[in-house]
Amino acid sequence: MTTTPTPDAGPKATPHTTGNQGNQMTSMRRRLLVLVAAVLVLAGVGTGVVLHAADRADRANQPHAGYPTVSAGRLSLGQKSRVMFVNAAPGPHRTAVASVPSTDPDGSRTASSLKCARFYAAAGTGVCLQSNPGVLKQSNRALLLDADLRTKRTFPLAGTPSRARVSPSGRFVAWTVFVSGESYSSAFFSTRTSILDTRTMRLTPSLETFSVIKDGESYHASDINFWGVTFASDDDTFYATLNTADKTYLVRGSLSRRTVTTRVENVECPSLSPDGTRVAFKKRVLSRTDLWHEYVLDLRTLRETPLAERHSVDDQATWLDNRTVAYALPTSGNVKTTDLWSVPADGTGNPRLLIAGASSPAPL
Amino acid sequence: MYLTDRSQPAQADPGQARRRGPGRGVAPVVLVLGTVSLITDISSEMVTAVLPLYLVTTLGFSPLGFGTLDGVYNGVSALVQLTGGHLADRIRNHKLLAGLGYGLSALCKPLLLFAGSIGTLGTVLALERTGKGLRTAPRDAMISLSTPAGNQGRAFGVHRAMDTTGAMLGPLAAFLILRAAADGYDAVFGVSACVAALGVLVLVLFVPGKAKENRAAEKESRAEEEIGPDAKPPVRLREALALLRIPRLRALAGCAALLGLTTVSDAFVYLLLQRRAGVGEQWFTLLPLGTAVVFLLLAVPVGSLADRIGRRTVFLAGHAALLTAYALLLWAPAVPAAVPLVLALHGTFYAATDGVLPAALSAVVPEQLRASGLAIVGTSQALARFCCSLAFGAAWTMWGDGPALAGSAVGLLCCAAVAGMVLRPAGGHR
Numbered sequence: 009m010t011t012t013p014t015p016d017a018g019p020k021a022t023p024h025t026t027g028n029q030g031n032q033m034t035s036m037r038r039r040l041l042v043l044v045a046a047v048l049v050l051a052g053v054g055t056g057v058v059l060h061a062a063d064r065a066d067r068a069n070q071p072h073a074g075y076p077t078v079s080a081g082r083l084s085l086g087q088k089s090r091v092m093f094v095n096a097a098p099g100p101h102r103t104a105v106a107s108v109p110s111t112d113p114d115g116s117r118t119a120s121s122l123k124c125a126r127f128y129a130a131a132g133t134g135v136c137l138q139s140n141p142g143v144l145k146q147s148n149r150a151l152l153l154d155a156d157l158r159t160k161r162t163f164p165l166a167g168t169p170s171r172a173r174v175s176p177s178g179r180f181v182a183w184t185v186f187v188s189g190e191s192y193s194s195a196f197f198s199t200r201t202s203i204l205d206t207r208t209m210r211l212t213p214s215l216e217t218f219s220v221i222k223d224g225e226s227y228h229a230s231d232i233n234f235w236g237v238t239f240a241s242d243d244d245t246f247y248a249t250l251n252t253a254d255k256t257y258l259v260r261g262s263l264s265r266r267t268v269t270t271r272v273e274n275v276e277c278p279s280l281s282p283d284g285t286r287v288a289f290k291k292r293v294l295s296r297t298d299l300w301h302e303y304v305l306d307l308r309t310l311r312e313t314p315l316a317e318r319h320s321v322d323d324q325a326t327w328l329d330n331r332t333v334a335y336a337l338p339t340s341g342n343v344k345t346t347d348l349w350s351v352p353a354d355g356t357g358n359p360r361l362l363i364a365g366a367s368s369p370a371p372l
Numbered sequence: 373m374y375l376t377d378r379s380q381p382a383q384a385d386p387g388q389a390r391r392r393g394p395g396r397g398v399a400p401v402v403l404v405l406g407t408v409s410l411i412t413d414i415s416s417e418m419v420t421a422v423l424p425l426y427l428v429t430t431l432g433f434s435p436l437g438f439g440t441l442d443g444v445y446n447g448v449s450a451l452v453q454l455t456g457g458h459l460a461d462r463i464r465n466h467k468l469l470a471g472l473g474y475g476l477s478a479l480c481k482p483l484l485l486f487a488g489s490i491g492t493l494g495t496v497l498a499l500e501r502t503g504k505g506l507r508t509a510p511r512d513a514m515i516s517l518s519t520p521a522g523n524q525g526r527a528f529g530v531h532r533a534m535d536t537t538g539a540m541l542g543p544l545a546a547f548l549i550l551r552a553a554a555d556g557y558d559a560v561f562g563v564s565a566c567v568a569a570l571g572v573l574v575l576v577l578f579v580p581g582k583a584k585e586n587r588a589a590e591k592e593s594r595a596e597e598e599i600g601p602d603a604k605p606p607v608r609l610r611e612a613l614a615l616l617r618i619p620r621l622r623a624l625a626g627c628a629a630l631l632g633l634t635t636v637s638d639a640f641v642y643l644l645l646q647r648r649a650g651v652g653e654q655w656f657t658l659l660p661l662g663t664a665v666v667f668l669l670l671a672v673p674v675g676s677l678a679d680r681i682g683r684r685t686v687f688l689a690g691h692a693a694l695l696t697a698y699a700l701l702l703w704a705p706a707v708p709a710a711v712p713l714v715l716a717l718h719g720t721f722y723a724a725t726d727g728v729l730p731a732a733l734s735a736v737v738p739e740q741l742r743a744s745g746l747a748i749v750g751t752s753q754a755l756a757r758f759c760c761s762l763a764f765g766a767a768w769t770m771w772g773d774g775p776a777l778a779g780s781a782v783g784l785l786c787c788a789a790v791a792g793m794v795l796r797p798a799g800g801h802r
Binding site: 046050051054057058061062064065166187228229230231 | 552566652657
C-alpha cells in the first residue's frame with residue numbers, strides 16, 4: 009500500500025522518506041507539531057485579545073479629564089429642579105444613576121450606588137433596567153424604585169433593556185426589552201413591552217395581549233411588536249410604537265380598555281409633551297436603514313415638525329419642559345458612550361449639548 | 373497512528389476493535405470531522421449568543437427585521453449547499469470544498485469587528501452563512517463515504533452529538549469572556565476567530581485529502597481505463613441531475629421536503645412554549661438549551677438504533693415525537709412537566725431525523741455523487757422549512773397561534789402517513 013502524502017501534510021512530508029510506516033509516523037508527528045504550535049499561537053492571540061479588552065474595561069472605570077467631577081452621594085426623587093440620568097462619564101461611577109441641577113447641567117455630578125442600563129423617574133417612582141452578563145444567560149431585571157432609589161420590587165426581563173418610562177403620576181411603569189431566542193439554527197428578534205400598575209402591582213407582561221384596532225378594524229398578526237411607551241397624565245391614555253408587516257405606527261392606547269388604535273405611520277419611540285398636546289418621535293428617514301430624524305407631531309392637527317437636530321437620533325426623547333426635548337447621541341469619536349443634547353420643540357434654534365457622557369435623562 | 377491515515381471502511385480497520393465508548397465502530401475521519409464541527413460551532417455560537425447584545429448595546433441598533441433577514445440567509449445557505457455539494461463531487465475533492473466553507477466562515481469572524489452598520493454586518497453574516505452552506509454537503513459526504521453502510525446512523529449520530537456539544541459550549545465561552553472584560557465584544561469576536569482558525573487547521577491537517585479519499589475508487593478506474601490517477605472524467609451537472617431519476621432518492625428528497633413543510637421552526641416552537649405553556653420570561657433564552665441537551669444525549673444511541681431497526685422507522689418515529697410535542701403544545705396542560713416534555717420530544721425529533729436522513733442516503737446515492745445527493749435532500753428540506761416558517765407566520769397572523777399549530781399538526785400527520793407509505797421498504801432497503 010503506497011501512501012501519497014496529502015498536499016496539506018506540510019511541506020516537509022516529502023515522498024522520499026524511507027519506508028511506508030516511517031513516512032506515516034513522520035507525517036503524523038509533523039502534523040501534530042503544527043497543531044500544537046498553532047494552538048499555542050492562537051491561545052496566545054486569544055488571551056491577548058481578552059486581556060486587552062479587560063484592560064480597556066478597567067481603564068473605562070478610571071476617571072478621565074474633560075468630564076465634570078462625580079462624587080458619591082444620596083439622591084432622592086423628591087429633589088426639585090434637578091435632572092437625573094445614567095452617568096456614562098469614565099470612572100468608578102460609570103453607569104450609576106446621577107443628578108445635576110437643571111440650571112447648571114455642566115456642574116459636578118452626584119452619583120448614587122444604583123447602576124442601570126436604562127432609567128426613568130416621575131412623581132416619586134423610579135424604574136431601573138439592569139443587564140448583567142451571566143455564564144449561561146444574561147440576567148436582565150427591572151427594578152421598581154421608591155423616592156430614595158431603594159428597590160421595592162424586582163422583575164425578571166426576557167431580554168436586553170431598551171426603553172423605560174414612568175407615567176406623570178408615578179402610578180404606571182413601562183419597559184421594553186429586545187428578546188432573542190438563542191436558537192442554534194436561527195437568530196430570532198422581537199421586542200417585548202410590559203406595563204406595571206404600581207398601585208395594584210399588576211404586571212401586563214406583554215402589550216401584545218392588548219387588542220389592536222388598525223385602520224378602524226380589529227387586527228391580528230403574529231409579527232406584532234410594541235416598543236417605546238409614553239404615558240398621558242390621565243393614568244389611562246398612553247402612546248407607543250407598533251410594528252407589524254415591516255411598518256411602524258403610532259398607537260394610542262387605553263390601559264382600562266386594554267386596546268390600542270393606530271394613528272399615524274412611521275412613528276417610533278413617541279414621547280408625550282407635559283401638556284399632552286404633542287408627541288416627539290423619531291422618524292425613519294429611509295426605509296431599511298438605521299437613520300432617524302427627530303420630529304414633533306401635533307396630536308390635534310397631525311402636523312409633523314422636523315427638529316433642528318441634524319444627526320440621526322435613536323432614542324426615546326424626553327421633554328425637559330413644554331418647549332424643549334432632550335435625547336442621547338453617540339459621543340463623537342466614541343460610539344460606546346452617549347451625550348445628552350437638547351433642542352427647541354418647535355423646529356427652530358440649534359441643538360445644545362446638555363450633559364456630556366450621559367443617557368436616560370429624567371427631569372425632576 | 374490509525375487516527376487519520378486510514379480511509380477504508382471502518383470494519384477493515386484493526387484499530388476499531390480496541391476503541392470503546394460512543395466513538396466505537398466509527399471511522400476516524402468521522403471523529404476528526406466531529407471535532408472540526410465542535411470547534412467551529414463553539415466559534416459561531418459565541419458570536420450568535422452575543423450578537424443581539426452587541427447590536428443593541430454597542431452599535432445602538434434596533435434589531436427588528438432581523439428575523440426576516442435571517443430567513444433569507446437560511447434560504448441562501450440552502451441554495452449554496454447545492455452548489456457546494458455539486459462542486460465537491462465535480463472536482464472530486466470534498467475536503468477542499470469543506471475547507472473553503474470553514475475558511476470563509478472563519479474569515480468572517482474578525483470582519484464582524486469592522487462591521488459598523490447594518491449593511492456591512494448583513495454582508496458579513498451572509499458570507500458566514502455562505503461558508504456554512506458550502507461546507508455542509510461535502511462534510512456529510514465525507515462522513516458517509518468513510519463509514520460502512522451498516523454504521524451510517526451511528527456515525528452521523530456521533531458527528532451531530534459533537535456538533536451540538538460545540539453549540540452549547542459557545543455561549544458559555546462568550547459569557548465567560550464578557551465577564552472577564554465588560555463590553556468586550558471585540559474580544560469575543562477575536563477569540564471566536566482564533567477558535568474558527570483552529571477548526572480549519574484541524575480539518576486541513578487531519579482529514580485525509582483527495583488522494584486518499586478516492587484511492588479505492590481510483591484503483592478501479594485505473595484498472596478499467598488505463599489512464600492516470602486523476603484523469604477520471606469529472607462529474608458533470610447532467611449526471612448530478614440524473615440523480616433525480618433514482619426513485620429512492622426522489623422519494624427521500626420528496627418526503628424530506630413534505631415533512632419539512634410541516635416542521636415549525638425552532639423559534640416558533642419556543643415562542644409557542646412561552647405563550648401556551650406560560651414559561652417565565654427569565655427562562656425563555658434557556659429553552660433552546662433543553663432541546664440541545666436531549667439532541668446531544670440521544671444522537672448516538674438513536675443513530676445506532678436506526679442502523680439496527682431501520683432508518684425509515686426511526687425517521688418516522690422522530691416525526692411522531694414532533695407530532696406529540698405539537699399535541700402537548702395544543703393541549704397545554706397546566707403541569708410543570710409539560711415544558712421539559714415538549715423540549716425532550718423536540719430534542720428527540722432532532723436526534724431521530726437530523727443525522728438519520730443523510731445516513732439513509734448512503735444506500736441510495738452512488739459514491740461519486742454522494743455530496744450532490746446529500747445536498748439535494750438537504751436543500752429541499754431546508755427550503756421546505758423556510759416555506760413553513762413563512763406559512764406558519766401567515767397562519768398565525770390570520771387565525772392565531774392555536775389554529776396555526778393545529779393546522780401544522782394535521783399537516784404533519786398527513787405528510788408522515790404519506791412518507792411512511794412512500795418510504796416502505798423496497799428491494800431489501802430499510
